[in-house]
Amino acid sequence: MNADYSLAQFVEALRSIAATAAEEREILRQVAPLAERLAADSKLLNERPVNSIAEKGFSFNLLHEEADHALAVAILSWLPSGATLPHNHGTWGIVVGLTGAEKNIFWRRIDDASRPGYAELERVGEMECVLGQAVVLPSPTIHSVENCASEPSVSLHVYGKNVYYTGRSQFDIVNNREMPWGIKT
Numbered sequence: 001m002n003a004d005y006s007l008a009q010f011v012e013a014l015r016s017i018a019a020t021a022a023e024e025r026e027i028l029r030q031v032a033p034l035a036e037r038l039a040a041d042s043k044l045l046n047e048r049p050v051n052s053i054a055e056k057g058f059s060f061n062l063l064h065e066e067a068d069h070a071l072a073v074a075i076l077s078w079l080p081s082g083a084t085l086p087h088n089h090g091t092w093g094i095v096v097g098l099t100g101a102e103k104n105i106f107w108r109r110i111d112d113a114s115r116p117g118y119a120e121l122e123r124v125g126e127m128e129c130v131l132g133q134a135v136v137l138p139s140p141t142i143h144s145v146e147n148c149a150s151e152p153s154v155s156l157h158v159y160g161k162n163v164y165y166t167g168r169s170q171f172d173i174v175n176n177r178e179m180p181w182g183i184k185t
């Protein structure tokens, strides 16, 4: 397979798919193999981020988004033992592991979401990232991510919208709290 597939080519395809696909499931089905193709391109890690956000344990390096923050492409890097809290994205997502060992833990909400700021989650499964293979995250997904190795992990992320602008939440499962997770101002 020709591994040459630039970020610009990927973004062009992303725009076309998002403009023509009738539903999210169709976007995910079409974008997943292209995200794998982009992840296989050795030049991807030479791309200069347009924005970088450092979080506790990981960093989010944005490579592309549209003017309204739609169609975001980012490289995320987790430090050894870095992890996120369980969170949703407020949009669809596709993740492809580039190096290291990331584990996805999947959660399900079991309360009725009627109390603001309150949430009960149940752990429903986990999956080790297979390098080069897309993990598809439909909009309702709640997951957490852990780097379970002693080296940093790096992965390619594609989202329907930059997740710092979607109104997503992260969850404190000890205190049953739902907390907004957006841009810090």
Ligand SMILES: [Fe+2]
Pocket: 087, 088, 089, 143, 145
């Ligand atoms: Fe996530």
